[in-house]
Amino acid sequence: MYIDAHAHILSFEYGENLGKVIESVKNDGEIILVNDVGYDLKSSEESVNLSNRYGFIFSTIGIHPYDADKFDNYALKTLKELAENKKVIAIGEIGLDYYRKITDFTLQKKVFEQQLILSKELGLPFMIHSRDACRDTIEIIKKIGYFNGVFHSFDYGTKEIEEIIGLGLYVSFSGMLTFKKKEKLREAAKVVPIEKVFMETDSPFLAPVPMRGKTNMPIYVKYVYKYFANLKNIDEKELHVKIIENFEKLFGKSKIYLENTRRQRQYV
Numbered sequence: 001m002y003i004d005a006h007a008h009i010l011s012f013e014y015g016e017n018l019g020k021v022i023e024s025v026k027n028d029g030e031i032i033l034v035n036d037v038g039y040d041l042k043s044s045e046e047s048v049n050l051s052n053r054y055g056f057i058f059s060t061i062g063i064h065p066y067d068a069d070k071f072d073n074y075a076l077k078t079l080k081e082l083a084e085n086k087k088v089i090a091i092g093e094i095g096l097d098y099y100r101k102i103t104d105f106t107l108q109k110k111v112f113e114q115q116l117i118l119s120k121e122l123g124l125p126f127m128i129h130s131r132d133a134c135r136d137t138i139e140i141i142k143k144i145g146y147f148n149g150v151f152h153s154f155d156y157g158t159k160e161i162e163e164i165i166g167l168g169l170y171v172s173f174s175g176m177l178t179f180k181k182k183e184k185l186r187e188a189a190k191v192v193p194i195e196k197v198f199m200e201t202d203s204p205f206l207a208p209v210p211m212r213g214k215t216n217m218p219i220y221v222k223y224v225y226k227y228f229a230n231l232k233n234i235d236e237k238e239l240h241v242k243i244i245e246n247f248e249k250l251f252g253k254s255k256i257y258l259e260n261t262r263r264q265r266q267y268v
């Protein structure tokens with residue numbers, strides 16, 4: 001039973017194929033949960049709507065660093081209201097991106113900080129996007145003093161993963177783990193305890209090998225699980241069980257659903 005801990009199942013990403021992608025998860029039967037992640041208000045609202053329509057879709061809402069200039073009081077108020085929905089399990093994706101320089105870095109830090117405070121106030125976990133900005137990301141999390149979160153599509157090294165795990169945070173691996181050039185990332189994955197990990201697709205981006213170059217979909221999360229289990233030399237079934245436990249622990253609002261699903265499928 002697989003969980004895709006981070007995907008963008010949204011109209012802007014899939015256009016007229018959105019329905020087909022959702023159907024592919026439904027028909028597959030082995031993907032029990034997809035965390036549908038927004039990056040601005042419109043996509044956050046869409047992910048909440050989809051989560052209300054489909055049992056296996058859960059929603060994460062927030063303003064991405066690329067969209068930091070869209071964060072204002074209205075956005076904050078809307079996110080608070082959306083977060084009351086029972087399928088909204090986290091605030092994200094939020095964070096810092098110094099690689100693409102799409103929005104001003106000072107503004108990114110301010111918007112990241114405000115959304116961390118929001119997630120702390122709401123008692124919800126947060127989902128981090130961090131690129132070329134590890135130091136500042138960690139410093140801001142420390143400043144707010146709330147460590148209930150996960151670095152999505154983790155792409156730093158061994159030293160960084162040890163510090164992040166040491167703070168009590170989680171990391172989520174995407175298809176990047178399977179890419180030829182990501183040796184540093186694989187080294188980091190080798191040292192991380194499986195009690196602290198998730199697997200994700202970041203669909204429609206980052207399709208794992210052997211699907212690399214194609215439009216990514218939640219069903220391809222299976223390749224990431226398989227790759228990680230091989231890398232760690234662990235039984236894949238053990239990884240499935242562990243990740244469901246991790247998910248229930250960090251994303252508390254998914255617990256009842258996951259417990260029921262496990263019971264129904266006699267998978268405990």
Ligand SMILES: [Zn+2]
Pocket residue numbers: 006008037093202
């Ligand atoms: Zn993403």
